[in-house]
Amino acid sequence: MRTALRIAYVLVLCIVFTCSKSKETKPKDSATSNPNIILFVSDDxxxxxxxxxxNQIIKTPNLDKLASEGVKFTNAYCTSASCAASRSVILSGLYGHATGSYGHVHDYHHFSTYDNVKSLSNRLTEAGYVTARIGKYHVAPEAVYQFDEVLEADPRNTVEMADASKAVIHSKKPFFLYFCTDDPHRGHPFTPEKWDMPNSFGNKKEGYKDVEQITYSPDEVLVPAFLPDTKQTREEIAQYYQSVSRIDQGFGRLMHHLKDANKLxxxxxxxISDNGMAFPGAKTTxxxxxxxxxxxIKDPTSNKKGITNTAKISWVDLTPTILDFANVSYDKTAFHGKSFKNIIDTENPKGWDAIxxxxxxxxxxxxxxxxVVIDKNYKLIWNIAWRLEYPFASDLWAASTWQSIYRNDIEYFGPRKVKDYLFRPEFELFNLENDPLETNNLADNxxxxxxxxxxxxxxxxFQKDTSDPWMIMWDHESSLQGTGVNL
Known part of the structure; x- marks a missing residue:
């Protein structure tokens, strides 16, 4: 009898152990457990x-709705206000000075990320995601920034881009969609027939298929305080607004497709955007x-809606944050940034006060x-090449907004003297709370x-921690120069 009881007890233990083990080792269904992710990046x-x-003038109802359903950050920063350099940071979680992504990747410029960098898209592909990109790419090499699918559409027509993304949205596997517009970047040609003509910002008289043309009067636009309030500035901002409203329509179409696929x-x-508006005083500064x-950001699993988050976050934080959303494990030391997933729906999180x-x-x-370092209210800019005249991007130099000041030999460009814009001191120290326009330099006070x-x-x-080669410019300290051997 005792022997029979012992056998029965052993059998029960085996059954329990087997059931428990099968439960633990059951493969995770990535289609249901991992969220889809859309990273929508506009240009300038x-x-x-x-x-x-x-802004009470511009019409952006779809993006406004996203903010009302999710969280709006008020202290979010790119690391470099230049398209390619910024995008390399977005997709790598590393500062461009450490990856060789120093500037534009046009073949003439030939800046390129080191081939040992492992990007966000490659990591998500390895984790079982379908990765797809559409629109502006502007990073290199492709082996580092690899996507499973490259979708084709007019990058100025975000409605067409959204329609071209439908198959990815309906994927049975979790997907990562990198959706990058050309809007509202300035349109070609950058140099107009007459110097005082506004740039098109990609707008066309005949418009774009399936896109409602939303136009603005120069008289009604809001001129940011850092710009001169001139006829030319207003005309260009009106074009810029029109381009932004086209983005909004495409974003709305994308959300419509997401709803149809039952994946909201x-x-x-x-x-996000890669950098600030394409006007002197913003982009490239x-x-x-x-x-x-x-x-x-809208996280549908969060019960909080319409949150305004004051945390200082950076585009270098995006890759680890997205990997956390995707439940993909990673070595935290592999990135210069850190995930902000856990503080997204917190209005005033502690410990997020420096970028x-x-x-x-x-x-x-x-x-x-x-x-640059920003710590709480103070901001320090180190202009390493301060003896040089500040250089102009080709599209900004030709802008009628700038030319109206330059050609007429006007002393001020907005609140800043032209000579102070062109010739900068080595250090600029600002109290952003008291001086949001950054015109009162405290460095010599x-x-x-x-x-x-x-x-x-x-x-x-910061420079030492991120292996910045330009650290040598402090005191010609050579420790970052390496051995001179090409390993």
């Missing part, structure tokens, strides 16, 4: 031109108007390295000498 779109960020409730949607950008920026080139002829020195210490540590 500042915080100035979105309804949800306070398991898709993370992120809207490290002033707030160049690097402080829109960032709207860094690093700009070296735009076009290859535009060498002007700048390094003895009252702020301790603040200046403490910010320099933070900047040097």
């Amino acid at each position: 779109h500042g915080m100035d031109a979105l309804g949800c960020y306070g 409730e398991n898709t993370i949607v992120i809207y 490290v002033y707030e108007t160049g690097i402080k950008l829109p960032c709207i 860094y920026a690093s700009h070296t080139f735009h076009e290859i002829t535009m060498y002007y390295p700048m390094r 003895e009252k702020y000498s301790e603040v200046l020195e403490s910010m320099k210490v933070k900047l040097k540590k």
Whole structure:
């Protein structure tokens, strides 16, 4: 009898163990457990031109709806206000000065990411995601930034882009869609027939198929305080607004397709821009108007809606954050950024009060390295090549907004003197709370000498931690130069 009981007991244990083991080792159904992710990146779109960020003139109902259903960040920063350099950071989680992504990747410029970098798209493919991109790419080499599918559509017609993405949205596997518009970047040709004609910003008289033309009067637009309020500025902003409204329509179409596929409730949607508006004083600079950008995220699993988050986050944080959303494990030391997934729906999270920026080139002829630290209200800019005249991107130089000041020999460009815009001091220290336009440089003010020195210490540590070759420019310290051997 005892023997029979022992046998029965052993059998029960075996059954329990077997059931438990089968439960633990059951393969995870990635189609249901991992969310889909859409990263929507516009080109040269500042915080100035979105309804949800306070512009009551521009029509962006679809993006405003995203903000009302998710979270809007008010202190989100790119690391370099230059298209290619910014995008390399978005997709790698590493600062461009550490990856060789110093500026534009046009074949003439030939900047390119080191081939040992492992990008977001490659990591997601390995994790079982279908990865697809559409529109502006502007990173290299392709082996580093590999996508399973490359979709084709007019990058100025975001409605067409959305329609071209339907098959990916209906994928049975979880998908990552990298959706990148050419809008509202300035349109070709950059140099108009007459100097005072506004740039088109991609707008066409005949419009785009399935896109409603939403136009604006120059009289009604809002001129940001850093720009001169001139006829030419207003005409160009009106064109810029029209291009932004085209983005919004395409975003709305994309959300429509997501709803039709019954995937609204398991898709993370992120809207950002690569850098600030394409006007002098914003794009290619490290002033707030160049690097402080829109960032709207909807996580359908969150019960909180319409949140405004004041955390200082950076595009270098995006890759680890998206990997966390996708439940993909990674080595935290592989990135310069850190995931902000856990504080997304917190309005004023603690410990998120500092960011860094690093700009070296735009076009290859535009060498002007700048390094930035923002800590709470203080911001330090180190203009490493401060003895040089500040270089202009080709599209910004030809802009009627700039030419109206330059040709007429006007002393001021907005609140800043033209000579101060072109010739900058080595250090610029600002109190952003008191001086949001960054016109009162405190670097030479003895009252702020301790603040200046403490910010320099933070900047040097940042450069050392991220292997910045330009750290040598502090005191010609050569430890980052390596052995001279090509390993």
